[in-house]
Amino acid sequence: MAKQGYHHGNLRQALVESTLALIEEKGPTGFTLSEAARGAGVTPAAVYRHFEGRDDLIAEAARQGYEIFADLMDEAYAKGQPSALASFQATGRAYLAFARRFPGHYVAMFESGISIQRTPDLNRAAQRGLGVLERAAADLSQRIPAARRPPAQMFAAHIWAMSHGVVELFARGSPGTRAPFPPEDLLETAVGIYLRGLGLLPADE
Structure with missing residues (x-):
């Protein structure tokens, strides 16, 4: 999957969009938090600034x-x-x-x-x-x-x-x-x- 990245500090929405793309591709249980982070162009640790986890x-x-x-x-x-x-x-x-x-x-x-x-x-x-x-x-x-x-x-x-x-x-x-x-x-x-x-x-x- 192509890396989407994010702009203007809108990391939260970039992570949601990455998650939506992964859901379409693999289903709601077929991807990891690391994959969602990678799709947004950040490290897994960055996800926790906005979300508690994949769910x-x-x-x-x-x-x-x-x-x-x-x-x-x-x-x-x-x-x-x-x-x-x-x-x-x-x-x-x-x-x-x-x-x-x-x-x-x-x-x-x-x-x-x-x-x-x-x-x-x-x-x-x-x-x-x-x-x-x-x-x-x-x-x-x-x-x-x-x-x-x-x-x-x-x-x-x-x-x-x-x-x-x-x-x-x-x-x-x-x-x-x-x-x-x-x-x-x-x-x-x-x-x-x-x-x-x-x-x-x-x-x-």
Whole structure:
């Protein structure tokens, strides 16, 4: 991997960027702190000026990822307004788009084993991002009679699970998992089946 180096004293961010590149290349557990330091053009000892260790570095990469994720989800939700259905569908597409555009961040957030409770800032960023999907689910579920309406958190969790599954199996080019359909189509049809089951879409949509 080419040495990235850092400028203007921004060693902290250079280390995060080095970590993201290593996550993309080797996964969240496949690199050492020394490799992250080398990618930023510094010695391992220099890392400890800003981070306690590798997990701390990954947690910061995840925090930054959640901030980007939240912004993209917010933008998608707003573009779909005033239609609750359009906003809901847009957030699903934004999830896939984020996974494609920011694979290092995505892995740090969802596949590294780092708890979102690790730091208050990480938890705050995560709740903001995932909260957009929950808000979109809550808006859409208002069409369901109260007696049959699932909790918004459950509704959002189902869609999150479908989105994550499509990303893991088909959207990031995992070997041996090529699908004959675009990931966006897979997610849209799966969500459509789910919404029809809740009575939120007519049978022929």
